[in-house]
Amino acid sequence: MNNIEVKNVSKKYDGFLLDKISFDVPAGAIVGLIGENGAGKTTTIKAILNIIKADGTVKIFNKDVKQNEKEIKQNLGVVLDDSFLSTYLTPKYINSVMKEFYNDWNEDKYYELLKQFGLPKDKLIKDFSSGMQMKLKIATAISHSPKLLILDEPTSGLDPVVRSEILDIFRKYIEEDETRSILLSSHITTDLEHISDYIVFIDKGKIILNVPTWELLEDYGVVKCSQEEFSKIKKEDYVSYKKEKYQYEVLTSDKNKIKKKYNISSIDKPSIEDIMLFYIRGER
């Protein structure tokens, strides 16, 4: 069962093309959408939410998002990096407004979350720090207990302590009900290593990787070797390589295979960020 199904979604802007993107967000999973700034993460999220008109189909809860928008959005919590209801309101006013939108808005839960996050009820949002604003956006997004959370860069610009707090909130949200899902875009990939079940990697409007996170962390490896050793490795055995000052760094998607085949003794474990950089900057 998938909570989101994206099929062949395309969107063209001047100088940018989101090119036939397809991926799923299964129930019970956290999917991390990663990529450089401008790679197409936000465009993908906007297309999923029907904020922009894109080609292709998007199904949420097995229903076409263009035809069942209002019904679907009742069960959706959204956090956008740069946009909220109004910065001239207080959290108390946000409660008063949001209960008009969501049938299942839970006022007690909202105020409980505000308390938990240490957010004042009567202060104008524009006077909040960016961490406080993000916590408020998240509290607002989960107070109607939606089945699906879509979060665009929820941890950008926040310090490590707040980021870790926020990741805990997401973890708890998923644990509460296993039919829930989160689609989370971020360019801070270390956050996703800890929390996501799948990684979808977008580069220049195309998906170049869509794999379970454990696979990235377990199977991928970086071989550091001399030019001579590198010349022996066949092209089909590595993803890409980088030529450093004194050595070659080679990324493989099957470290056990390359270890055996070329009798390599030590292979480094790359972070998701390393893998991302190999894909973007590495050579083939």
Add this chain to the structure above:
Amino acid sequence: MIKGLLKKDLYNLASYKTTLIIVVLFCSIAIIGTDAIYWGSVIIGIIVGMISLSTFSYDEISKSNKYILTLPVTRKEIVLEKYVLAIGATILGGLLGFIVTLLVGNIMNYFRPDNLIDINIETLLATSVGGMFGISLIQSIQIPSIFKWGAEKGRIQMFIVLFVLVIIGAGAGFLLKQSGLSVDMKKLESILNNFGLVALILLSGLMYFISYKISYKIYKNKEE
């Protein structure tokens, strides 16, 4: 859902409370000082009507348009809400202007029996409705401009549209005069006296309706 959007806009406008009180006070003083008391009602009406449009600026500053589209609300409802607010503000402004003028005039007459202000209810009503018509015309032009070009740019475009309308109106008048068609002014006056107010209200309704249709067409395909 419209109720939620209305609440958001009204809370945003809450900061205008002081401005509104000052305007009403200022106009009240103006009413006391002058014989042209009817202007008070028009000014109050126009200011209240225009304040409603500043919700677009609040949305733009908070970049809330994108977020609102993620809520369970249709684009039709988003457009409709702005018109409900604008029409509500126009009616409120008209009523407020009418009541304040009537109240201040009568209070002054009570305290200053030697210098009576002559308030003609019919004229006051006509002035208030006239003011409301004026503001509904401005809103009907401005709301689609804002949906198309945004709150800041939309303001400039509105003046251009208004200017073009004045030119067209003046041109039509000039052509009418040149063509030698005579207009029976007396007949026109009597029609205006008898049906003027109703006609103005109906015309306002029609303008809002056309304006709403245009705005929806623009916003339906707009990407945030």
